[in-house]
Amino acid sequence: MDSNRQQALFIKKGAFMPKLDEKKNGILTGKNGDNDVFSGKKKSTRTHKKPLTKQPPAKKYRIDVRMPDGRRITKSFSRKYDADKFKAELLLEKTGIQDTGIYIKNDVKFKDFVATWFETQVKGRKAKKTQQAYVSDLRNHILPILGEIQLKHIRYQHARLLENSIIETGKSARTVNKVMMEFKTILNDAVKLEYLLKSPVRGYPELQEEPRHLTFWSKEEIRVFIDFNKANPLLDLYIVALNTGLRLGEICGLCWDRVDFTTNNLVINRSLTRDGIRNTTKTHRGRYVPMNTIVRDILQKRLRTRISKFVFSTQTGKPLPYDHVTQRHFKKSQREAGLENIIRFHDLRHTFASHFMMNGGNIYTLQKLLGHTDIKTTMIYAHLDQDFLREAAEVVSFK
Numbered sequence: 001m002d003s004n005r006q007q008a009l010f011i012k013k014g015a016f017m018p019k020l021d022e023k024k025n026g027i028l029t030g031k032n033g034d035n036d037v038f039s040g041k042k043k044s045t046r047t048h049k050k051p052l053t054k055q056p057p058a059k060k061y062r063i064d065v066r067m068p069d070g071r072r073i074t075k076s077f078s079r080k081y082d083a084d085k086f087k088a089e090l091l092l093e094k095t096g097i098q099d100t101g102i103y104i105k106n107d108v109k110f111k112d113f114v115a116t117w118f119e120t121q122v123k124g125r126k127a128k129k130t131q132q133a134y135v136s137d138l139r140n141h142i143l144p145i146l147g148e149i150q151l152k153h154i155r156y157q158h159a160r161l162l163e164n165s166i167i168e169t170g171k172s173a174r175t176v177n178k179v180m181m182e183f184k185t186i187l188n189d190a191v192k193l194e195y196l197l198k199s200p201v202r203g204y205p206e207l208q209e210e211p212r213h214l215t216f217w218s219k220e221e222i223r224v225f226i227d228f229n230k231a232n233p234l235l236d237l238y239i240v241a242l243n244t245g246l247r248l249g250e251i252c253g254l255c256w257d258r259v260d261f262t263t264n265n266l267v268i269n270r271s272l273t274r275d276g277i278r279n280t281t282k283t284h285r286g287r288y289v290p291m292n293t294i295v296r297d298i299l300q301k302r303l304r305t306r307i308s309k310f311v312f313s314t315q316t317g318k319p320l321p322y323d324h325v326t327q328r329h330f331k332k333s334q335r336e337a338g339l340e341n342i343i344r345f346h347d348l349r350h351t352f353a354s355h356f357m358m359n360g361g362n363i364y365t366l367q368k369l370l371g372h373t374d375i376k377t378t379m380i381y382a383h384l385d386q387d388f389l390r391e392a393a394e395v396v397s398f399k
Contacts, residue, residue, distance in 0.1 A: 065090045091197065110154060111147035113195060114138060114186060121189050128273060137179045141166050142186075151195060159183065159201040173207040180204065212380055215343050216351040228337035234329055236298050237312050237320075238348065243295050245352035245370055248345050252320045253277050254311045259299055264291045268371065274322050287371045353378075 060076045061083035067073060073090060077083040118138075122131055145162050146154065162183060166176045187199040217225070222242065229235045237251060246254075246268065253272035260267065269286025270277055291299070299311065308317035326345050334342050343351075349370070356366055367378040 159204050173209045177206045214350045216354045241348040255309045
């Protein structure tokens with residue numbers, strides 16, 4: 001066999017085609033730069049690996065279960081669905097109970113769990129006002145309907161039963177939603193405390209609420225009230241409320257160490273409740289509410305005759321009683337002034353917010369002034385009276 005034929009057969013078998021590498025002074029080399037293509041030596045099969053790009057760690061769902069025989073089973077999943085399925089299988093093996101959002105521990109009535117829940121999750125952790133709201137709603141709405149049912153037997157349809165019972169009492173959709181949210185909170189905490197595998201009322205929808213009707217004074221009503229109450233010792237407090245939008249508890253709990261005449265700011269981080277003074281923020285820093293000229297003049301005048309650390313106090317230096325203003329004096333002062341639109345003290349806050357918006361204020365600035373964490377709460381104050389709307393309609397006019 002001639003040499004040309006031998007070379008052709010060699011190429012046909014898949015050998016590398018030789019090429020002339022100028023950098024190697026004309027020596028025949030293989031495709032990979034091997035100068036022994038025809039030497040018969042075994043070629044290296046190594047290939048150059050591309051550098052790996054480090055991927056971010058994938059989210060893992062870890063299951064950790066202690067079995068009755070003492071075994072501890074742990075496993076991680078990339079999908080929550082797989083983790084829940086595996087946990088349900090272990091639960092079935094462990095207790096014989098199928099995963100339907102059912103009770104894991106011993107049989108207990110809902111009312112007994114609620115008693116434990118209130119002591120461990122609410123008492124000492126929530127504000128007194130929140131605790132009182134829970135007690136009232138539990139006593140009047142939730143426990144009479146569901147108290148005797150075992151926790152493991154509560155189902156989605158029990159939420160509907162509870163909701164219907166509250167509606168039958170004539171409560172508004174807003175009140176119904178509030179009670180139902182408390183009920184869902186209890187069951188969610190039952191999951192956290194490992195009484196339930198999952199909440200049976202997860203995803204239960206809220207009722208559609210009608211827009212709240214908020215009452216506020218017109219400029220004329222404000223003028224009539226102030227003019228009539230010139231000699232009223234509480235007039236300064238009312239004027240501060242009208243000019244700042246502060247809550248009654250925030251005004252009654254305001255101390256002189258939170259009044260900054262240098263920056264013209266009030267630092268609001270305390271509030272007077274029926275149970276005493278409490279801090280209203282976790283950081284104790286509070287929010288800053290600017291003083292206009294009227295508020296500044298009132299407080300400087302009161303500072304010269306101060307008898308207490310409280311800006312507004314009784315003759316003995318104690319903070320004004322919460323009900324002293326709301327139940328005894330404010331509404332009486334309105335009637336004596338001849339006003340027909342009798343409002344609550346909290347409506348002075350609505351009055352401030354409404355006039356702030358009608359005078360060109362920004363809704364996000366108002367949110368900061370009022371101390372709302374959710375802009376949706378502030379939006380209820382952004383309503384406008386009919387006279388202002390009629391004037392606003394003239395801004396755009398075509399002939």
